[in-house]
Amino acid sequence: MAKSNLPLDADRLWADIMDLAEITDPAQPYTRRSFTALFLEGRTLVAQRFAEAGLAVRMDTAGNLIGRIEGRNPSLGVIAIGSHSDTVPSGGRFDGIAGVATGLEIVRALRDGGAQLDHTLEVIDFLAEEPSEYGLSCVGSRGMSGSLDGKMLDLVEPSGEPLRDALRRVGGDPERLDAARRGDIRAFLELHIEQGVVLESQSLDIGVVSSIVGIRRIEIVFEGEADHAGTTPLQLRHDALLAAADTVAIVRSVAERLDWEGSGYFVATVGILTVEPSASNIVPGRCRLVIDARTTNPDLTRRFVEAVEQDSAAAATRARVKRSAFTALSDGPPVACDPHLQAALRRAARDLGLGQTDLPSGAGHDAAFMSRICRSAMVFVPCRAGKSHAPEEWADRDAVAAGAAVILQAVKALDQSLQEAGPV
Ligand code: GLV
Ligand code: MN
Ligand code: MN
Numbered sequence: 001m002a003k004s005n006l007p008l009d010a011d012r013l014w015a016d017i018m019d020l021a022e023i024t025d026p027a028q029p030y031t032r033r034s035f036t037a038l039f040l041e042g043r044t045l046v047a048q049r050f051a052e053a054g055l056a057v058r059m060d061t062a063g064n065l066i067g068r069i070e071g072r073n074p075s076l077g078v079i080a081i082g083s084h085s086d087t088v089p090s091g092g093r094f095d096g097i098a099g100v101a102t103g104l105e106i107v108r109a110l111r112d113g114g115a116q117l118d119h120t121l122e123v124i125d126f127l128a129e130e131p132s133e134y135g136l137s138c139v140g141s142r143g144m145s146g147s148l149d150g151k152m153l154d155l156v157e158p159s160g161e162p163l164r165d166a167l168r169r170v171g172g173d174p175e176r177l178d179a180a181r182r183g184d185i186r187a188f189l190e191l192h193i194e195q196g197v198v199l200e201s202q203s204l205d206i207g208v209v210s211s212i213v214g215i216r217r218i219e220i221v222f223e224g225e226a227d228h229a230g231t232t233p234l235q236l237r238h239d240a241l242l243a244a245a246d247t248v249a250i251v252r253s254v255a256e257r258l259d260w261e262g263s264g265y266f267v268a269t270v271g272i273l274t275v276e277p278s279a280s281n282i283v284p285g286r287c288r289l290v291i292d293a294r295t296t297n298p299d300l301t302r303r304f305v306e307a308v309e310q311d312s313a314a315a316a317t318r319a320r321v322k323r324s325a326f327t328a329l330s331d332g333p334p335v336a337c338d339p340h341l342q343a344a345l346r347r348a349a350r351d352l353g354l355g356q357t358d359l360p361s362g363a364g365h366d367a368a369f370m371s372r373i374c375r376s377a378m379v380f381v382p383c384r385a386g387k388s389h390a391p392e393e394w395a396d397r398d399a400v401a402a403g404a405a406v407i408l409q410a411v412k413a414l415d416q417s418l419q420e421a422g423p424v
Helices: 010-021 037-052 097-112 139-144 163-169 174-180 240-261 298-319 339-351 366-370 397-421
Strands: 056-059 065-069 078-084 120-126 185-193 206-212 214-223 266-276 286-295 322-332 356-361 375-381
Touching: 010 037, 010 097, 010 397, 037 056, 037 065, 037 097, 037 120, 065 097, 078 097, 078 366, 078 397, 097 120, 097 185, 097 397, 120 139, 139 174, 139 366, 163 174, 185 339, 185 366, 185 397, 206 339, 206 366, 206 397, 214 240, 214 298, 240 266, 240 286, 240 298, 266 298, 286 298, 298 322, 339 356, 339 375, 339 397, 356 375, 366 375, 375 397
Parallel strands: 078 120, 078 185, 185 375, 206 356
Antiparallel strands: 056 065, 065 120, 206 375, 214 286, 214 322, 266 286
């Protein structure tokens, strides 16, 4: 099928993505960090578009914004489509929001075609999919899947606000998280830009995601002594940054060793490194770093953590500083996408005449948490040069529309086939 003949309105879908992109920190496009005023402004727009499409709009106690349209047979449960509207700092226009806009456009396309599903349909904008200032990602989908615990709610951001209070501030209810936990969702589908080059390099339209990496985040703190950078002899220093810098190199070399072994995909990154007091003429007194380790094989993460724990302790000793924290901030195992949903997506792509392949996801997604409570699967669409988490992130209008059409066709098919398939 020519992309211009897709069974939905590509321009309307595109307009939602571009309109949301306008709501950004002007000094740092595209930035709409979760829990900020800009994030809430973005959500106001999303809620307004949900309502205009005829969805009943609510927020659950985990802070997820949900639009809902009842099916002909509500006892069948819910088919949900969604992603997230928050961004990383200086992120792109598509990561997350393309998936939310897809759900919205599917509702409008069904309405325009006069179609009502047997299942109830929900469009979900999950809270804080990107790692938030509280050190936690996928806050909303963790909440919806019963995976947001009290320890996580106690996490604090740098100015001291606990996640618990932030959740309340954006309309959730941390004391009633159980109410967000869902048992009625039969299937969850998420469209996302690929954030890699597989589709573009093979001139393919659609990636049917086979699995999503597991992610562990670890916080390490080194405490030394702040001192005068001119008068403190090198051998008398307790330089926290020396241990942190060593640790950055250790993370890289251990990750390379594990990845090269060939028993699974493995990457690790130190993306946060704070130095205190951070002045050119003061020996660093305290450093905090956060490691993000991802894999398809949890045994590799176990071995990574063991090695880094041991070697970073040795780095602290060499620098004559104390390692005061080595803490797991979060840990999610790799997940396989649901075979029944993957088959429906493949069939839909084939029927629409789109080029497709199966591929694994190295990025984390709300779909991974949703797989804990329902069948869950994803569609990737190509993005230019695989670039993401950067302002240059780009996906073509027709590429996003093609992915959305695949989900629309799959939803129509699943509305029938799920009735025979039974629970996972
Ligand atoms: C989500 O963007 C991730 O960190 O993979
Ligand atoms: Mn992202
Ligand atoms: Mn995303």
